Amino acid sequence: MKKIAFGLSAVALSIAASTGHAGEVEVLHWWTSGGEAAAINVLKEEMVDAGHTWKDFAVAGGGGESAMTVLKSRAIAGNPPSAAQIKGPTIQEWGDLGFLTNLDDVAKASQWDQVLPRVVSDTMKYDGHYVAAPVNVHRVNWMWANPEVFRKSGASIPTSWEQFIVEAKKIKAAGFTPLAHGGQAWQDATLFEAIALSKGSKFYRDAFIDLTEDTLRSKDMVNVFDTFKQMREFVDPGFSGRDWNIATSMVINGDAAIQIMGDWAKGEFTAAGKKAGIDYVCFPAPGTSDAFTFNIDSLAMFQVDGKEKQAAQKDLARLILEPKFQETFNLNKGSIPTRLNMPRDKFDTCAHSAMDSFLASSATGNLVPSMAHGMAVNSMVQGAIFDVVTNFFNDESMTSEEAVDKLARAIKASM
Ligand code: BGC
DSSP: OOHHHHHHHHHHHHIIIIHHHHOOOEEEEEEOHHHHHHHHHHHHHHHHHHOOOOEEOOOGGGGGGGHHHHHHHHTTTOOOEEEEEOOOOHHHHHHHOBOOOOOOOOHHHTTTTHHHHHHHHTEEEEEEEEEEOOOEEEEOEEEOOOHHHHHHHEEEOSSSSHHHHHHHHHHHTTSSSEEOOOHHHHHHHHHHHHHTTOOHHHHHHHHHHHHHHHHHTSSSHHHHHHHHGGGGGGGGGOOOOOOOHHHHHHTTTTSSEEEEEOHHHHHHHHHHOOOOOTBBEEEEEETTTEEEEOOOOEEEEBOOEEEEEEEOOOOHHHHTTTTTHHHHHHHHHSOOOOOOOOTTTTSSSSHHHHHHHHHHHHHHOOOOOOTTTTTSOOOHHHHHHHHHHHHHOOTOOHHHHHHHHHHHHHHHHHH
């Protein structure tokens, strides 16, 4: 049945292209590293094969802060792109402003309600209607490690943050950088939320979803900041401002032992020809093996003028959910398909572990949205948390108690 349906849609597509419905899509994204570019090129090629024109609107900068600034100025000028990489609650913010277009017809024809997990389909809807198409699910609470560096240092893979500190000291004494890190606010927040998650999913939810003042001011939160500050001892002197993919290359090259980063890092290992379980290993971030911090990438579709542009935009949305794209894109990106029941055989052991963990954590309530990657809170609250976290990491004189107080105040002021 499926094969017939795909065959028909391919025929419909070539007819659309040959009858002059081909149009242009302008796509804003921040996928510019080696692995990211390989992934987005898959979509570009599929659109070009379907007869459309792809206008690339790439704005470099991990985590997407620069991309979002550029998007805002284009939208204010009344000239938004056809599609933009927007995620989580931010989709609602753009929906509230009235910029997004309705994709229900594409979603209905391709049965998105049936092929997507609920946690994904809910995020793609504004006011009950589809306005965005999900490309993947990233797991954020990962630890990427170079086994050779561990061996040479006589260190073991840590399963708690206490042990991390013990092993990192051995690695440092052996002359390696224990933690490959880039000092940018979103990377600091990625590390910080991984440490917070080790206090349990309930603590994480109370702090970053419900924004409960008692939790934000708790002893556990003071302890999270303490551990976070200790990480300063394990980064190299050049960490400030470093891009995340350069940090990944330190692990790839054997200069550093570990990176705490979402599985877009795996895209860099793959692009460098490295194999999971041989050249590098993946483990959940210490103390978080039962939990899965999710980050769903999606392209939200903006209202555009012109029948051709609108047709191209709908094709873009449709292609994103097709099994072929889901497989090839995610093999390059390091993430797992967002579509349920996809064949797993081409994916590596890290992806299998993410797939298992996604299902298991959804059943146990340990599937939580990433605060650092815009899935948990709106952009105002996220910005407030980022400021406190990054200032604390860079200010040697700020105590954890002061940081907790600033965090609680900043969140309250941004709500
Ligand atoms: C995005 C990923 C991207 C990463 C680094 C995350 O917020 O969801 O797709 O690879 O930032 O730029």
